Structures are given as structure tokens and as C-alpha cells.
Amino acid sequence: MSDDESYELLGFDNVLLPVGDLGEAVGFYERAGFTVGFRLDEAGIAQLKVGGETPGLLLRQEEALGHRPPPWPSPRVWLEVPDARAAARTLREAGVETIDAPFSVATGWTVEIADPWGNVVGLTDYCKRPELGRRP
Template sequence: MATKQILCIDNVFLPAGNLQESRRFYADTLGLTVKFDFSERGLLAFRVGSDEAAIILKDSHRYPDARPALLLQVADVQQLYTLLAAQGVHFTKKPYRISTGWAAELQDPGGNVIGITDYH
């Protein structure tokens, strides 16, 4: 079963039309602390409580195709990709190498982006 391979929510990505305005909202209004600030690369992340998962804002001017996305940490991207593809799941991005392991992207029936990643 695929759910045994899904370990936790890794991050949530949200587009931001104005990164500084969004920073003020998440930090000052919601009271979240910055986890990392790569504003020069169009990325700004906020901690949510003591969870490792973060809300990561993507500057929609720098990333015009940015859409809300849920990133799930899985045991093995390649293995889960094979399992889900055999069940007919359509992947918008087949497994690809990232600096921390592997990632892939699919869409749920509502068109929401779900990324899967591992740390191998």
C-alpha cells in the first residue's frame, strides 16, 4: 500500500506576488518565524510550530508558473513512482535528482500539485 511509503508532510509551497508584503503577513500578522530566507532567489520559508515542515513562499515574478503545492516526504521516490504509475497515476514530473535526494510531481483529481521527495 502506498500510504506506508508516505512518511510526513515535507513542505507546503505557496506563490507570493509580493514577497516582502507576504513576509510581513506571515511574520507580523501570523507570528511565524523565518526558517530560511533566500529572497534573492525568490524563496522565503516560515516555521510552523515545532514541525520540520515549512510554508515556503515562491516569488511569482521569479517563478511565473508557481502554484500551491504539497510536498510529501516518502521512503523511496523511485519505488513509489513505479507503484503509483502502475496504478495509472499521471506524473507531471517523473523522478529527478535534487540536492537532497529524489523528487517527482503528480496531480490529484482536483488538479492540485503533489510533490514527493526522499532524502537518499
């Protein structure tokens, strides 16, 4: 690519997660504490809010996609939370299973959940490196 054809990455738009049933997926993520930004059943999509940002997690219905139990090799999307260990307790109280107990990472703690179609979402904090987080 020449200099006049280059592009600049400005940030994330939406992260798309394929799901087999839009209603079931929205219910799962609502139990996990996510808020629906919009839902268009006729298009087979629903957007989940992530903080105050416009982009979010976009659930996209894929008719032939069946349930798939963990564990499996999969891309993971991690979202920042103030306290991952508290998030894990809240998830369990809501009946949402975590893949592992919260585990230590270089910046803090992380807990992961998997939806019924194998999408893995991690909730991670920056308690060990608060200067790197959104709320130092």
C-alpha cells in the first residue's frame, strides 16, 4: 500500500458474536448484566451496550448455529470492569456459570463466561495496574 492509500485505525466499531437464537442470547446476556442498546428481530441482530461507548457487542443470529459447550479454542473478547471478582459473584448469583474462577492476570483479575454458542466474554479489572484502566 502506498502512503496515499493507507488508512488509520480509529477504534472499535462493534464486535459481532454469532448466536443460534436471538431471544435466548439476549436473555443470557441480560442475566449476565448487559443492557440491550437496540434489538432488530427482523434483521436478526441485537446490540449490547459496553460502558458509555457507542460500539458494543452485536449479537447476530445464525440459523444453523447450535449450542456448543466449553472448553474450546476460541477468540475471546475481554471487557473492563471495576472489580472482576465482584462481577464473578454477581454472575453466579444471577445463575450465569463462569468458565473458571476469577484468575490473576498481569493487570488484575479476569473472569470469563461463555454463551450457549461458544462465544467467550471476559470481564477484567486493572486493580494491579490502575494507571492503565479507564478509572485510575
